[in-house]
Amino acid sequence: MNAVRSVIVVGAGAMGRTWLDTIARRSDLHVSAVVDVVEGAARSAVEERGWDAPVFSTADGALSAVHADMLLNVTIPEAHLAVSSAALRAGVPVLSEKPVTPTVAEALQLADLSESTGVLLVTSQSRRFSPGISTFRDALQARGGAGQLDTRFFQNPRFGGFRDRMDHPLLVDMAIHSFDQARFLLDEDPESVYCEEFAPSWSWFDGGAAAEAIFRFPSGARFSYSGSWCADGLVTSWNGDWRGSAPDGTVTWDxxxxxxxxxxxxxxAAVPLGPAPDGEGLDAALAEFVAALDGGPVPSGEVHLNVWSLAMVEAAVQSADRGERIVLADVFDAARRDASAR
Ligand SMILES: NC(=O)c1ccc[n+]([C@@H]2O[C@H](COP(=O)([O-])OP(=O)(O)OC[C@H]3O[C@@H](n4cnc5c(N)ncnc54)[C@H](O)[C@@H]3O)[C@@H](O)[C@H]2O)c1
Structure with missing residues (x-):
């Protein structure tokens, strides 16, 4: 399909604006409306770009007033369920920012709705798209696949906003990226996790800003995550610092x-980076989504697949709260009961 697609962007905050610019880089997409509940937010995002797209205060309002071939959900996580549901019911495919919803139960509700309406819902997990991670994965696979994978994620952001007050800021807001990357690198979904979460004495976050987690995979592989959001000095990259051990050797990625x-x-030996024909990050996530609308492969963040990354977060939080190993199948069973009771 070569026609230009119309896109409604819901959420005109920091990330919503980044998405507006990402869409603008594609000649086959056009922003048909921008939506934000905060008065003036959508208008200023449109005006800053010199556009004349109409603005709305609700997704429903935009969906009933303008044509849309797809909707980008860049609202806060708590609004994801309502906004994505409205689009799916209107027959409009959705590309959502992560997390697809705050809980696995809500994500399963959306997966059911996507199935019953036959409308695509995909989460953008932009950190699985880069020449670095693809090259790392290919190099591990060439050595027989990682049986032991670890990442260290150490950063020191002073956000000063809602993250400073969250109960589980690192696990809930950030670790999903590393967990999703581990699923991509190992090409399987985990069985269980043991996690400890804590607040180092110098932390400026209210909740646990540091965590150590070990995931077990069906192949027997282990993925260990060591992370902190209050680590001044010698910070790692925002993608973490990775090492994989495979039957025929070891590969690292910075x-x-x-x-x-x-x-x-x-x-x-340094491994030369492979090409990135569709760009990286948001550009690549968007390219994968648009290709699927054109009949291409199911995107890697399709809701039924992506819910596993969210379940890793939920299981890690449960493990930290209870001090015991959590089996992912139990998380799904409980979420399924919760989703059916709604
Ligand atoms: N992939 C990444 O690296 C990355 C980075 C940052 C944020 N994010 C994700 O992007 C999303 C947005 O984050 P942000 O940093 O832009 O937050 P933000 O608070 O800056 O912006 C969110 C916007 O959504 C609006 N909003 C809330 N509820 C709404 C509703 N029901 N309808 C319409 N608008 C609504 C808010 O008014 C706000 O303007 C979150 O899901 C976050 O996790 C992803």
């Missing part, structure tokens, strides 16, 4: 452009 591999009898 989270940016450096992938290094070494087998038993080799010297360490």
């Amino acid at each position: 989270g940016e452009a450096e992938v290094v591999a070494q087998g038993r009898d080799d010297d360490p």
